[in-house]
Amino acid sequence: MKKKIHDLDSVLSEIGQFGGFQILTCAFLCIPIFLAAFRSLSYIFTASSVEHRCHINECDLDNNTHYAFLPSWLNNSIPYENGIPAKCSRYKSRGFTSDFENDTSHVCMDDLFDQSTIESCDEFVFKDDRKTIATEFNLLCSHNGWKLALVGTLNSFGQLIGVPLGGYVSDRYGRRTTLALAGTLSALMGIIRSFSVDYIMFAIFESLDAAVGIVLFPTCMVLAMEMVGPEKRVLASIILTLFIPLGNASMGVVAIYVTDWRSLLRILTIPGLVHIFYFWFINESVRWLLVQSRYEEATTALNRAAKLNKTNLSEASLKDLYADNELVKTTSKQSSCESYPIRDIFKSPKLLWRIANCCFCFITNTLVYYGLSLNSVTLAGDKHMNFIFACLVELPGFLISYIVMSKLGRRPSQSGSLIISGVACFLSCFATQRQPWLAFLLFLIGKFAIGVSFTVLYIYVSELFPTNLRQSLLSFCSMFGRIGSMVAPQTPLIAQYVPSLPLILFGTFAVTSGLLVLRFPETLDTKLPTTIVDAENVGEKKLEKPDGANS
Incomplete structure (x- = not known):
């Protein structure tokens, strides 16, 4: 009779596939997923345009601290497009002097403007006090729209670079190490980005943040899947994935109340510094430890899992696990020398x-x-x-x-x-x-x-x-x-x-x-x-x- 392979799935079935140890591990892993989602789409609000119109020097009084966005005289000075005032164009001034400041009717007359001639403007009035990189770096008009859209593309480009690099680092140095370093570095990139002095600096650190941050979700998923029994993997993946929309939605809530993009970025990214403590919060993946033949650490992790799951793990099971692991590794090395399956x-x-x-x-x-x-x-x-x-x-x-x-x-x-x-x-x-x-x-x-x-x-x-x-x-x-x-x-x-x-x-x-x-x-x-x-x-x-x- 063929000897049954005693792999890690067999050991997990023995100590419990989704007991206290796995629940605690998943709870810790939900935090990085939530924090990654909390800031992953921040550019939707930090790099968005805002409602604006041209500042009309003849009519928007300089002694006002807050200009009315849609005053009654606006259609005299600005062309309308589909019922909405143009954002970056206005009617040409006739050069007349307005007595609007002393006019109690507060009507800026149409005879001040040549409505047959439209010109662009470089000063604006905003609908509210929301500040984004568009308002701070003067990226408001249509000819700058591609720069705002490019931020999202650069974010995705960073993810494209980060996916294979993250997989390599995770396989080479371990899941826990990758999680702790990637989360911390992503937070630092976001904090630095909040101090950007121009568009180029913002775009570079947006891309770098994405390249590092994209590593968090797959690393958490791999860690969870490698610690959960085979029958509970789909359930565990669903639980972890739930924290992506929760993180995204929470970012939307924060963006309602935080109107300055620099403050918003700091609120979204500073909590990510907690990742540095994951060197001590969670165990390294047992599967990765087995691949590295680090059996002493694997034994410690499995015994801790058995204790938290209130079960017992026999010495015989561990010996069989390690012996079969060495057999599989030897067979794999021989196969890799003989063929290239790709x-x-x-x-x-x-x-x-x-x-x-x-x-x-x-x-x-x-x-x-x-x-x-x-x-x-x-x-x-x-x-x-x-x-x-x-x-x-x-x-x-x-x-x-x-x-x-x-x-x-x-x-x-x-x-x-x-x-x-x-x-x-x-x-x-x-x-x-x-x-x-x-x-x-x-x-x-x-x-x-x-x-x-x-x-x-x-x-x-x-x-x-x-x-x-x-x-x-x-x-x-x-x-x-x-x-x-x-x-x-x-x-x-x-x-x-x-x-x-x-x-x-x-x-x-x-x-x-x-x-x-x-x-x-x-x-x-x-x-x-x-x-x-x-x-x-x-x-x-x-x-x-x-x-x-x-x-």
Whole structure:
């Protein structure tokens, strides 16, 4: 009879798959995820434009400390566009002297202006006292709009660079070390950015902050997944993911009351300095310790887990675990010397097509998810409340994804959520003019559905590829996904010219990707593929559950 492999999953089943130790670990990991989300989209408010109009020297009195934004005489001096005063242009002055200061009727007459000639202005009156980099670095008018949009793209570019670097550092130096250093450095980058003296400095540190900060979520997820038993991994991932919209929504609440972008950045980033204490708050991943053959530290961590879970861990189990771990490492080294499995991918048209389809699915998810988040502040109504609602609508989506993945399967969940999001975006285009409430409702449905899709995506894709290539191919697809998040910040700029175009773009990508997902195999209740041959045939064999555990 073949000897049963005694791996870490077996040990976790013995000491408890989701007991006090795992709950405490997940609680500590929720904090970095919340803080990362708390500031990850800060550029929506720090790098946004504000409502403004030209300062009319002839009529806006210099002895006023606060100018009326829409005085009764404004249409005499400024052209209107769709019922809204132009932001950066005014009628040319005739050069007359106004007696407006002594005029008790407070009417700035139209004969002061040549309404046949429009000119630009460089002094402005603002609707409120909100300050962003647009007001401080004079990036207000349309010819500077691309600079504000570029901030979001640079943020995504930083993430593109940070994803592979973070994975390398995590595998080389450990999950805990990566978490503590990345969180602390991200906080420092944000604090430095709050002292920016010009646009270039702000943009550089926005990108650097994103490159370091993007490491936090996957590191926390890996740490949690490597410490939780196989049957509870989906549940743990859902719990941790819930703190992303909570962090985003909390940022929106803070932005309502903190109107200065420098103060806002400091409030969002200073709490991140708590990450330095994670060297002592949490244990290093036992799986990583096993890979590094650091068995003494692994024993300490597992014994602590057993104690907190109020169970016992036998010495025999530890000896079997370490012995089988050495056997697996020796076998892996021999295999790596004999073959390069990544090359075999190019011999499999089926897997090449699957990788391309996964990349497009990631691009679609990031484009629609971030695009809807960014465009929420351009909808009718208060932009802060719109953003908060667009974030909070994801919460039920995460919970529903846990149910539909288990009941309906991965493929229907992925395809259905993408198509629903796309259709909602299309319908929202036709409701924007006369029924803004309906447009916003459809907008929320689209954001809800893409949140479900994003949750399913990471789990689904990890089940489509073989063990020896799973992490590298998942990272490869995720990197391609950053193309979508780099394009998303430009869509509000496009909406200034064709308001419905971003929603049409999101809908087209979502529906197309939803249909292409139907080409994937179903992976519910199937064994995780170990080899490339297994991956080609995934979905054909159902999982046989021995003594209880899925992986």
